[in-house]
Each structure stands twice: as structure tokens, then as C-alpha cells.
Amino acid sequence: MRKLLRAYKVEIKPTHKQIEKINQSIGVCRWLYNHYLFTNSQLYSQYKEGFIDKKESFISANDFDKYINNKVKCLEKYSWINNCGSKARKKAIQNAETAYKRFFNGQCKFPRFKKKKNDDIKLYFPKNNKGDWKVDRHRIMIPTLKNVRLKEYGYIPVGAKVISGTVSKKYNRYYVSVIIDTDWTIPSGEYTEGIGIDLGVKDLAICSNKQKFKNINKTQKIRKLEKKLKNEQKRLSRKYESLKLRNKNKKGDATRQNIQKQIVKVQSIHQRLTNIRTDYINKTIYEIVKQKPRYITIEDLNVNGMMKNRHLSKAVVQQKLYEFRNKLNYKCNLFGIELRIVDRFYPSSKLCNNCGSIKSDLKLKDRIYKCHCGYVEDRDYNASLNLKDAKIYKIA
Template sequence: MLRAYKTEIYPTEEQRKKINQSIGICRWLYNQYLGKNQELYKQFQEGLISKKEAKLNANNFDKYINNEIKFLEEYKWINLCGSKARKKTICNAETAYNRFFKGQSKFPRFKKKNKSNVKLYFPKNNKTDWKIERHRLNIPTLKWVRLKEFGYIPTNSKVVNGTVSKKVDRYFVSVIIEEEYKVEDKPYTKGIGIDVGIKEFAIISNGVHKKNINKTAKIKQLEKRLKREQRKLSRKYESLKLRNKKEKGKATRQNIQKQLVKVQRIHQRLTNIRTDYINKTINELVKQKPSYITIEDLNVSGMMKNKHLSKAVAQQKFYEFRVKLEYKCKLNKIELRIVDRFYPSSKTCSVCGSYKKDLKLSDRVYKCNKCNSILDRDYNA
């Protein structure tokens, strides 16, 4: 089976320069592809061309760049990035545009400098590519790069491909390896049910309550610090505008970039804490070896439309929790049951099965009218 390993790397100054250049080229190609298709789609809306002509596929755009653009004197810098990384970026842009073309999503966003997650794709073409040692690995075009975590990626393993990415001022490598995964032979316990929410992250049928980590002092302190740093950044932008007016566009950004990195670091820290909490929660559930796990099919996009709850819902990362739980269940051969989103789990008594029609959202305790059982609303669900 294929398994991914992601870790931080310590590239040299020369390697950093090459990574930054390649990321910039891939970002430019992604935006150019979307720009071309945006023009074609406008022509289709005006009735100038047919719907088939309103989409330029990745292969034709790659040929257009290779045969017409990169030979021009002002676009020779395109060759500084590897051909495979360029082609993969265009394919990613095509996937995003196809979703819009089929009516599955809105028009893809153009990638902004230092604000978008652009990855460099490198396949394994030669024997020396993606060679892994305890403390370093050989990345195509970049050569040997030092790893932060020694021995994390298994040595002498078969690498299929990998990507290099940059977040804030740190560099990461993700490697896809072909390996065998052994499932521990433990006796299966009875199944468990999970009810995720905002008040508490997850209430499990075995009586365990997983708290909402966004209500902890650590997260609140970081969010307070983030607001403070964002205000500083906003003031720097405002002062830059005033100086540009006085000096007629001669003022430089000076310390704005440093302040931007500070803000991005706090954002990344918050993301890491929340992701780590989800990973640990899933690991605890899977380690119990239940015969099945039951979760509700939540309408997260619908919940996000509520302006009072959208921020709290986004912070809980329900979708990420479900995707990772599905993967872990598949890996450990545990059945995952998805309950229909319209099934009235909160209004149905878990003891006698009677249905309580007049249950309100404000009722946090479930009181059954038939068997007189009193349970916490989420635990009953």
C-alpha cells in the first residue's frame, strides 16, 4: 500500500533560492492557466464560442508554454523550474477549473505571493532520485537535503514520488512510499458512536467526552496575540500608503515582510495545535479496536452559513476529522458507519427508542416522556 511521510527539511541558501524560484514559477503558471480559461469562459457567456471551446486542457496549455512562451527572451526564467513540477501545477489548475466547469464549485482563486500553498512535484525517474538516508534525502534537481527528524522516513524504501512545500519561512518534504502495513491482531470490542459538536468536540458512547480545544487558555492566549500582531501589520500598511502619497511611490515595505511572517507563524501554530488534537483523538478511538464506529453525516457547508456559528464550526475542523477517521478505519479494517444527516438521533431516546417531537435546540438535557430516562442531549444522540 502507499503511505505518505511528511517532515521538515533544512535546505542550504542555494537550495532555498531554487525552491523559492520554482514555487514562484509554478504559481505564475497556475494563474496563467486560470486567466486563459477565464477569458474563454467569458467569450462562451457572450455567445462567441461553444462550450467545448471554453475550456483549454492542461496538455494544450503545456504545449503552448513550451513551444511559444518560454523561448521568448522575457520568459526564459520559466526553465529555472523542472518540467514535471510545471506540468503537475497545470494539471492541478485543470482539476480546480473542471470542478467549476461542471458546476461543483465556484471559480478557483488565483494564487497570491506568500499567501498560497504551492507544492513542487518530483517523480522518481532515476535510481538516485529520492534516495533516503537516516539524516538526509536526495531530491531531484535539489540533490541532498538535510532532514529535521532523523530516521522518521524509513530508509531503503521504495519511493513513488514526493513534493516540496514552503509554509511561512519553513520548508517541508512529503514522500509517498510503497510499503506493507501490518494490523495488530487484538480482539475487537463492541462498536462505538461519536457525536461531534461545538460545545464539546466529541461525545463518545463509551462515556468519554473530548473537550473543545478552542476554549482552552492556550488557544485563547494565541488568538489574543494574533489580534495584536494583525493590528501592528495593518498600521504598517496604512503608514506605507501615506508615505507613498508623500514620496510618490518611492517608499519601500521595510519591516512589513517581517511582521507578516510573525502573523503567519501564529496562524500556523494554531493550525498545528488543532490538527494534532484531531490526530490524537482519532488514534485513541482506533486503538480501542471497536468492531465499528458510527458518526453523523454533518452538513458542514450549511452550518458555515450561520454567521453566529461559522467561526466556531471552522475551528472544529469537522471535515478533516471525518476524512482522517475514514482513512484510519480503512487502514485498521474497522467498519465506519455514516448515519444520514436527517436521522433524528437527538430526538430519539437511546433507552426505549421513542421519538420526542418537541425537543428544542436550547434543551441540553434529554428527558424521555415514556421511560422517564434523563440523559445529556449529545450523549443520547
């Protein structure tokens, strides 16, 4: 038995007053995030022009929080900042500082300003008092929001020890995510032999034990939703064009309301597609991990390089390969399975599993691997066998 931090995310059903409070708090956090980035970019441009010293070209999250508390929110026109809790405000500023520093360290691009329509701001609440984050079967006690009803009863363990949590909004639906300190015991049972997994675009995963997981994006259900999404996006585009033509008309407000309704329709279809793909990945990983192999070997795919191919980029995004690897790593840690990562330049597809020779002229259209030694096998299955037998790898 060991101590383990686990995350649980579930949809909530807040009241009208709680929805108003959440929306106000999200708006405040979004404004603070954008204002912090704007302030630092202005200071940096002044430093580049030689108006200020280098030490003055950056304001930290703590200093910016003090500036907001002492000089900004005390003004009458900025009194709405008090509608949001202090911890959530400070966390939003800290997130902006982290994104800003990552840009200067060369780890990412310059952080984008948050937009209202994207709903990508989360409200952070730590556990400061005993009454905070009290979990019941049908409700949860959230700081500043009090008791909020859960849509899925019993998913979060009743009486769990919550460390912290966040409240988020996505496509007019509200969610709570909590981090719980639990005692975890690795499931008992004998380990079987290792498994090699070849991830791809044609099929999601081909395993060395002859398990095959299809590409769910080729199913009729997904294709119908994508067709519906395309039609709804066309309607939204036409509404925007109509608004431009009638911008000074009295019917402008009604048109904007119709646009907002259409945006929600498009967002709901996007969410539906995301939920189906994520659910399929979760079930696929569980099917693999529940067999309790001694190790699982996958290849370190160059997803960014694959995205540069305009013929494959959409299919690569829909497969969610990066999410698959992250969730597989998490499940392997829970079940005590060793996850091996093979270098991306390892010739898993070109290597013959029978004689060990490399077929350098193998093309992407060749789906059957044929070796001069007489070995004939499916290309992806041969790659999974090679990954299983790989001797050089890294532990995730």
C-alpha cells in the same frame, strides 16, 4: 499483509541555494497556474461574444504545456521559466485544468488566482530514476534539489520505496511530502464492541463508551494565542494604513519591509494554532481507534449548513470536523475497522435510547435529555448511544 500507499510529511532544512531554487520554482508554477486560468477565461469570453468556435474556447493542459515550451520560454524575457523542472511545471498546469473543469461541472466555484503571500503552490516530483527520492535517516534525495536535510530524523522509513513527492512552502518554512509503497499488516488483537461518536461544538467528541474529548479551543493556551494573533493583526493593519499615507515618501521601501516582517509574524501564529488543533485531532482519533472497536458510527454532519449560523460559524471552523472525519476514515482503514455513516436527518439527539420515542420539541439549549418514560441522560451521550445502535447507515 497488503500493499498500501502511505503519505509522510516532514519539515526540511534546505541550504540557501536550495531555498532560492525552491522559491524560483514556486514562482514559476504560480505564474503558469494563473496564466492558464487567465488564458482559458479569455478564450471563453471570446466564445461568448461569438468571435471563436466552441472547440477553440478551451485549451487543455497538454496543449498549453506545448505552447509554453515551444513559443513562450524560448523568448529571452521568459527564460526564467527554465528555473523550474518540467515535471513540476506540467503538474501545476494540470492542477489548474482540474480546477477549471470542476467549476464547469458545478463541483466548485471558479478557481482563484494564486497569490504570492498565500504560498499554496507545491512542487511535484515523480520518481524517474533510481537515485531520485533516496531516503536516509537525516536527509532525502529530491530531484533537481539533490540532498536536503530533514528536521525530524527517522520519521520517513529509511530506504523506503517512494512513488512521488512534493515540496511546499508555508509561512517561511519548507516541507516535503512523499507517498511510499509499503507492506501493511493490520495490528493483531480482539475487537471490542462498536462505538458511536457524537461530534459537536461544545465538546469535540462524546463516545458511547463514556469517553469525552473536550473542545481544545476553550483552553487557556489557545485563547492566549488568539489574543496575540488579534494584536499582531491590528499592528499589520496600522502598517498598511501608514503605507497609504506615505506612499510617495522615500521611506516607502522600509515600510514595505516592515509589513512583510509583520505578515510573517501573523502567519506564524496562524500556523501555531493550526498545528495545535491538528495534533489534538490526531491524538483523539488514535485514542478511539486503538481500542479496536468492531465498528465506529458517526453522523454525516451538514457543515455548510452549520457555517450559515453566524453565532456558530467560527466555532465550527475551529473544530475541524471535516478533517476529523477524513482522518478517522484513514485510521479505520489501517486498523481494519468498519466506519459507518448515518444520514444527517437521523434524529440521534431527539431519540430516546430507552423507549425509542422522539422528543420533537428538544431545543439546542437543552443539554439534559428527559423522556416521559423516566430516562434522564446527557444530551450528547444519548446521541452517541443512538448512533451506536443505528440500523440504517452507509459504509465509508
